[in-house]
Amino acid sequence: MAAADLNSIRATIEGRLATELASSPAIPVVFHNMPYEPTPNSSFVQCLTTFGANEYLSQGLTTNSRNRIVGVVVFNIFSAAGVGPGANYVIGKRIRDLYNRVNVSGVFFDAPTGPEALASPAPEGYFQTQVRVTFESIEEL
C-alpha cells in the first residue's frame, strides 16, 4: 500500500485518449500546459485532467486506510466552423465510448456528460463541443 501517484492516474487517463486518437482517423490531441498551434479548418482535441476534493473512505489514519480521490476530465473538441456538428460529434462519440463507465487500472469513470456545444469557442474560428467525465480512484495507505 502506498500513497496514490497522481501522475500515474493522469497517465492512465491521457494514455487511453492518446492511443485512441492516434488510430485512424488520427486526431491531434493536446494536454494541460502544452503548446499547440492548430491547423485552420481541422479537428483537434484538448484534454484537461483536474483532481478535485478528496475524502476519507475508511478509518485508520496513515496506515490501513483509504481515501477517495476524485477528479474530472474535460475534453474540448474542436472542428471546422460552418459545416455542421457531424464531424465533431463523431469525435465526441469516440471519446465518450472510450470512458463510459469503464474501470482502467483502478480508475473508475462515470457516465460522461456531453458533447455539449459551446457558444463561444476558444480559440475562435472553430466549432467546439465539450465532453466531461468524472472519475475516482481509491487510495490505499
Add this chain to the structure above:
Amino acid sequence: MATIRGESGSVQFETGSGSLAAVVGTRSWSLTTTKETLDTSVHGNTFRQFVGSMISGSGTVELVYDPDATGQAAFIEDVIKAGDTADASFELFTTGSSAGSDSVAFGGIITDMEISSTVGELVVASCSFITSGTITSNLE
C-alpha cells in the same frame, strides 16, 4: 485534552484461532454498553433504589467492502460460523492501534451481517455484534 476525529479510529478482530489484527476498510464502529439493574427497594422506602447487575454490550462495524482487504473476509463471514462459542475477539480503537490504549476490548459474536450494492455508491457491509464476557475499557 484533545478531541478525536472519527477517521483516526480502527477495528481489530480475530476469529478465535489467531491474534488480533486490523480489519482494513472500516468506515465506522459503535458500541453500546448496558448495565442491568436490580430493584432493592424495601418496605419503608419512599424512593426506589437499585444496584447494578449484569453488564453487556452490542454494536456495529461498517466496512467499505473489498474482498482483498486484510481481515475483511474473516470479519464479515464470522456470522455464518456454526456453533459459535463466542471465541472471537474485538478491539475497537478511537485512535491509534496500540493494544490496551484508547480502545475497548471484548470477546463477542457477530450476530448480523448486511451487505448492500447500490448504483452510484460503494458496496458497504455492516456487521452487528454482541459482547460475551468481560468488556475491558481503555477509553480513559
